[in-house]
Amino acid sequence: MVSVLGGHTDLSSSSLPSLAPQIKAGTLRGLAISTKKRHPDYPNIPTTAEMGYPDVNLAVWMALFAPAGVPKQVIDVLVPAVEKTFKDPEVVQRAVNAGLVVEYLGPEETRKLLESGIQIIKKLAPEADLIK
Numbered sequence: 799m800v801s802v803l804g805g806h807t808d809l810s811s812s813s814l815p816s817l818a819p820q821i822k823a824g825t826l827r828g829l830a831i832s833t834k835k836r837h838p839d840y841p842n843i844p845t846t847a848e849m850g851y852p853d854v855n856l857a858v859w860m861a862l863f864a865p866a867g868v869p870k871q872v873i874d875v876l877v878p879a880v881e882k883t884f885k886d887p888e889v890v891q892r893a894v895n896a897g898l899v900v901e902y903l904g905p906e907e908t909r910k911l912l913e914s915g916i917q918i919i920k921k922l923a924p925e926a927d928l929i930k
Contacts (some may be wrong), residue, residue, distance in 0.1 A: 815897035
């Protein structure tokens with residue numbers, strides 16, 4: 799961000815909360831956001847899908863993981879509790895107030911997201927000569 803603000807770099811990708819103060823101050827301009835819908839606080843920033851790039855995902859995301867071997871009974875309690883928490887309107891509003899977008903994904907959707915990312919890395923890393 800310092801490099802962009804100093805005019806040394808033309809473009810950067812980062813999490814919205816880290817850029818929000820500069821966007822609000824007008825020192826940075828948001829070009830795209832890679833969420834399913836526009837952020838309510840930044841309705842003028844289009845999504846990557848709206849710009850014609852539906853598969854581009856620049857999102858900084860977080861997930862909750864449990865150690866391998868956690869008993870199914872524990873998972874059966876944790877998953878619904880986590881889902882309830884991240885679908886709670888108060889929790890979602892607090893996240894929005896912090897500049898975040900909450901898009902709850904269950905265990906299967908999260909697994910698919912991870913696998914998709916791994917496939918992209920497996921394809922791009924050799925092409926970029928990052929692995930031999």
